Structure formats: C-alpha cells, structure tokens
Amino acid sequence: DTAVSQTPKYLVTQMGNDKSIKCEQNLGHDTMYWYKQDSKKFLKIMFSYNNKELIINETVPNRFSPKSPDKAHLNLHINSLELGDSAVYFCASSQGPIYFKNIQYFGAGTRLSVL
Amino acid sequence: SQQGEEDPQALSIQEGENATMNCSYKTSINNLQWYRQNSGRGLVHLILIRSNEREKHSGRLRVTLDTSKKSSSLLITASRAADTASYFCATSGQGGSEKLVFGKGTKLTVNP
Numbered sequence: 001d002t003a004v005s006q007t008p009k010y011l012v013t014q015m016g017n018d019k020s021i022k023c024e025q026n027l028g029h030d031t032m033y034w035y036k037q038d039s040k041k042f043l044k045i046m047f048s049y050n051n052k053e054l055i056i057n058e059t060v061p062n063r064f065s066p067k068s069p070d071k072a073h074l075n076l077h078i079n080s081l082e083l084g085d086s087a088v089y090f091c092a093s094s095q096g097p098i099y100f101k102n103i104q105y106f107g108a109g110t111r112l113s114v115l
Numbered sequence: 116s117q118q119g120e121e122d123p124q125a126l127s128i129q130e131g132e133n134a135t136m137n138c139s140y141k142t143s144i145n146n147l148q149w150y151r152q153n154s155g156r157g158l159v160h161l162i163l164i165r166s167n168e169r170e171k172h173s174g175r176l177r178v179t180l181d182t183s184k185k186s187s188s189l190l191i192t193a194s195r196a197a198d199t200a201s202y203f204c205a206t207s208g209q210g211g212s213e214k215l216v217f218g219k220g221t222k223l224t225v226n227p
Contacts, residue, residue, distance in 0.1 A: 004157070041201060043158070043217040056214050090157055099145035099207040102215060106157030 006091045006107035021076045021110045023091030031097045032074035035090040050097045081114045127224040134191045136221040138204030145208030152201045194225045
C-alpha cells in the first residue's frame with residue numbers, strides 16, 4: 001500500500017486553465033504539506049495543514065488554494081495557470097508539525113506542465 | 116534566506132568508494148535531516164540528527180553535525196550504483212519556525 005499517494009502523476013494543460021491535484025495519506029499522520037520543486041531541484045514548502053487547520057502559508061500566489069477535507073487528505077487547486085507554475089508538486093505528511101515529529105513521507109510527485 | 120546549501124552540487128564516484136556530501140545552514144536549528152531523491156521519485160527520509168548530537172550512523176550512512184560551524188556531512192561508505200540519487204539536507208527550527216527548509220541538493224552518481 002502506498003503511504004502517500006497523489007494524483008495525477010502528470011498534468012499537461014494550457015495557460016489560464018484551472019486544475020487540481022489530490023493527495024491522500026494512510027499513515028494516520030496529523031500533518032500534511034505541499035511542496036514545489038522547480039527545474040533546478042529546489043524544493044520549497046507552500047502550505048501545511050495540521051488536523052485540517054492551515055498552519056503554514058508561504059508567500060504563494062492566491063491562485064493556489066489548498067483544501068483539507070479531513071486529516072488524511074490535502075488537495076491543491078490552482079486557478080488561472082501560468083507558465084511559471086510548471087514544476088513538480090509534492091505532497092508529504094508527518095506525524096506532527098513540531099520538530100521532533102516532522103520526519104516527512106513524500107508522495108511520488110505530480111509533474112505539471114503549463115503550455 | 117534560511118535555505119541550506121549542499122556542497123558539492125554534483126559528485127561522481129566509482130562503486131565501492133566513499134561519498135561525502137556537506138550541508139551548511141544559517142541559523143540555529145532543532146534537528147537536521149537527510150533525504151534521498153531518486154530520479155523522477157519523491158524524497159525518502161534517510162536519517163535525522165538532533166542539535167545536541169554530533170554523529171549518527173545508519174547502515175552505510177554516517178552523519179555528523181557541527182552546530183558551531185552550522186554544518187553537517189553525510190558519508191556513504193562502500194557506495195553502490197543503487198546509491199545514485201540526489202541527496203538533500205533539511206533543517207528544522209531555523210528562525211523559530213518548525214517548517215523544514217531544504218537545501219539545493221547534491222547529485223551523486225555512482226558508476227559501476
């Protein structure tokens with residue numbers, strides 16, 4: 001069983017479209033994250049939820065909206081996609097948000113290409 | 116920027132050799148973690164070292180932490196072709212924030 005699964009694996013779309021990426025974890029973790037990895041492999045946190053509550057919200061355009069219907073799911077919706085949004089988006093989870101519980105388990109990534 | 120820096124950016128060695136990667140960071144931390152990323156895959160946690168620890172071992176991995184120099188190193192002994200991957204350090208607690216801040220990574224190639 002995959003611990004952290006995200007769908008789709010690949011997403012190719014036109015500029016201006018709206019798209020969603022879904023993430024689910026079956027580890028019983030309280031905290032989930034979205035990261036963006038650019039073409040230079042730089043990995044940057046975007047959002048984090050703990051028990052469905054937003055706890056980290058980095059400087060991300062408000063076209064990006066995360067939603068956590070329950071603590072096992074964290075979805076990412078992106079409006080009005082731009083070329084610069086092309087990247088690999090990773091979902092991750094950890095037992096908790098604080099430092100002694102934050103070993104993170106990553107999904108396989110969603111490669112988003114905006115044309 | 117709180118971002119860590121790995122050094123070197125890329126490393127190519129022969130199977131059986133040891134590989135050493137370094138990580139530097141900017142402010143005090145609670146812990147430092149190392150992750151591996153195989154091409155086209157997600158990151159996998161390797162080892163965590165707390166700020167009050169100086170060295171930790173896990174199988175062929177040895178991690179050191181020098182908080183006075185704000186640096187860490189990851190040593191992979193007797194490397195194998197399967198160790199080919201990118202390796203990232205990540206720090207927690209920089210600037211009082213609990214979020215993990217990842218470095219830029221070292222791309223390791225182990226030639227058979």
